[in-house]
Amino acid sequence: MSARNRELGAEEAKELSLEEEEEEDEGFEGTVREAAFSITFKRKPAPPQQQTVSPVPEVVDDLVRNFLRRAGLKRTLSSFQAEWYGSAHKSLTESLNPGVSFVPDALTHRQLLLSELEEVCRETEELRAEVLAARQSLLTTQRETDFHRLQHQRVSEDKDGLNQQLRLLRTHLMSLEPARRQLEDKHQAALRQKMLLSLQRDRAQSTTGTRTNTKKHQTKNKRSINSADGSSVKPTGSGVGGPHLAQERSHTEKSPTTFSLQASIRGHRLPISCIQLHPQEPLLASASDDHTWRLWALPAHTDRVGELVMTGEGHSDWLSACSFHPDGSKLASTSGDATVRLWDLSGGLCLLTLAGHSQPTRSCSFHSSGLFLASSSADRTIKVWDLTSRRCRLTLRRHTASVNSVCFLPSSNLLLSCSADQTVALWDARLGLCTATFSGHQHHCNHVTLGPAADILASCDSAGVVKLWDLRKPEQTLVSVDAGPSTSNQVSFSQSGKVLAVASGDGLIRLVQVESCTVSSLAGHKDSVQSVTFDHKEASVVSAGSDGMINVWS
CATH class of the missing domain: 1.20.5 (Single alpha-helices involved in coiled-coils or other helix-helix interfaces)
Known part of the structure; x- marks a missing residue:
């Protein structure tokens, strides 16, 4: 019982101490209110205003506190006190003038500080977690940096070794x-x-075959003479030369319809602008837009592939044409770099570079003596070069547009040229004068060539029209053949002069019969045909075009 009495005494003592604290708090609040009212009255002495003070139910307040303390509801008590003092502070603040500040009590200030402290602690914990995460990330980044640094050093060493x-x-x-x-x-x-x-x-x-045939023929003639009892009997045959020559001509002169594609040679990667036959050997020179010329051995009748013999490099731009020296030991080439080069075919070296034209050179041709070379250019001029002195001997000016083709007449000082001004001109290279002008084309004239008879010439233009002219009568056209509608890039006579080959822009080779003016076609190129020529025996036609191919037709 005594212990119980002691516990009850302790509880009563605690309650008395709490009541005393509450009384002190109430006394402090009253003192604060009186101070606030006194300050207000001092600042505004007149006119006096009636102040409304809300009644504070202290008895009920104490009753509730005591009840909660006895029941041990500490959290409810703290919540009640916070809400009670907050409402009292609010009512007091509203009752005071706007200029009067209210000093909160210690409990309210403590609660505010505790809430701020809790917020600071929470933020500190969050910052601590973020710092730990950042530290971990930093360590990971440092480890990765070290790893990549080692990898970089290893790669650098490997690179140095490979270099x-x-x-x-x-x-x-x-x-x-x-x-x-x-x-x-x-x-x-x-x-x-x-x-x-x-x-x-x-x-x-x-x-050997020719000698054998000749011996057989002579033996037959002798036998026929001996069998005729001394009477002379002439060998039968049509024309001059007997049946052997007639038979040879019949085998040599082929009909255009009998030509078929024998071989195709991949000549260049880029378009081929010109091909030229060697004057004595079955060799072919090709000039291309890839800045080079090449020398080919033409395939025999049983071969399907041509053989590359030589390649010449030195021009800085596309090649437009090439021409063999009469003795076949040299080759001349013209180019878009406005120069003419002379090449030695024994070693493929450039012997001479002729510079004098101001625009791309288009064509060239050797004199039959081999001492002079004529070149035409887009600068509207023709130059005759002396190969001995290595200088320009003569400059011919008459054309009003680009001179696209030039050629010397065989064993003569006469020179043929055609131009984009739609005319063909005949020049005396010795005097430097234009002796005749052939007018009749309605479009740019691309090429001109002389027939084997040396009195008939052929020219073609960009509309596909081919015209035949009599060298002695320049005022009129002998024959006009429409090989269009595509452009005609080049024309070439056969050795007999009976067939004219035309390189057309539509990828076809047109064969024109000179006497009947009938036209037939050979198809085999995939792009424009730029150049065409007959071989020396008139048994084959060789063509080249923008597809970079060289086709042999036999």
Whole structure:
């Protein structure tokens, strides 16, 4: 019982202390209110205003506090006190004048500070978590940086090693370059030797066959004469030369309808602008837009592929034309770089560069003596070059547009030219005068050539019209053939002069019978045909075009 009495005494003592604290708080609040009212009355002494003070039910307040303390509801008590003092503070603030500030009590200030402290603690914990996460991320980034740094060092070392190996390989390649060039020269020499041997063999076989046929023919003639009892009997045959020559001509002159594609050669990567036959050997030169010219051995009747003999490089722009020296030892080429170059076919080296035209050179032609070279250009001029003195001997001016083609007449000082001004001109290269003008084309004239009879010439224009002219009568056209509607880029006579080949822009080769003016076509190119020519035996037609192909028709 005594223990219980002691516990009850302790509880009563606590209650008395709490009541005393509450009384002190109420006394403090009353003091604060009196101070506030006194300050208000001092600031505004007149006119006096009636102040309304809300009644404070202290008995009920104490009753509720005591009840909650006895029941042990501490959290409810703290909530009640916070709400009670908050409402009292609000009512007091509303009752005071706007200029009067209210000083909160210690409990309210403590509660505010505790709430702020809790907020600061919560933010501190969040910052601590963020700092830890950032530290972990920093460590991870540092480890990755170290790893990538090591990888970079390893890659740099590998790169240095590869560069060193590359330098060694380049040095080794440079050391092998002379051997490669020597082997290439030997290969080219072997190819030329092989070609020459094959040409000599073919020539020997043809000579042996001709001699055998001649002996047989003479033996037959002798037998026929002896069997006629001394009477002279002439060998039968049509025309001059007997039946053997007539038979040879019948085999040589082929009908245009009998030509078929024998071989196709991939000549250049870019379009081929011109092809030219060697004057003695079955060789063909091609000039292309890839800045090079090439020399080809034409395939025999049993071969399907031509053989590359030589390649010439030196021009800085596209090549427009090429022409063989009369003795076949040199080649002249014209180009878009406005120069004319002379090449040595024995080694493929450039012997001479002729510079004098102001615009791209279009065509060139050797004099029959081989001492002079004529060139035409887009600058509307024709230049005659002296190859001995290596200078321009003469400049011919009459055309009013680009001079697209030029050619010397065989064994003559006369020169033919055609121009984009729709005319063909005949020049005396010795005097430098234009002796005749052939007018009749309605479009740009692209090419002019002379027939085997040396009195008939053919010209073509950009509308596909081909005209035949009599060299002695320039005022009138002999024949006009429409080979269009595509442009005609080049014309070429056969060795007999009976057939005219036309290179057309629609990818066809048109064969024109000179006597009947009938036209037939050969199809085999995929793009415009730029150049066409007959071989020396008139057994084949060779063409080249913008598709980079060289086709042989036989």
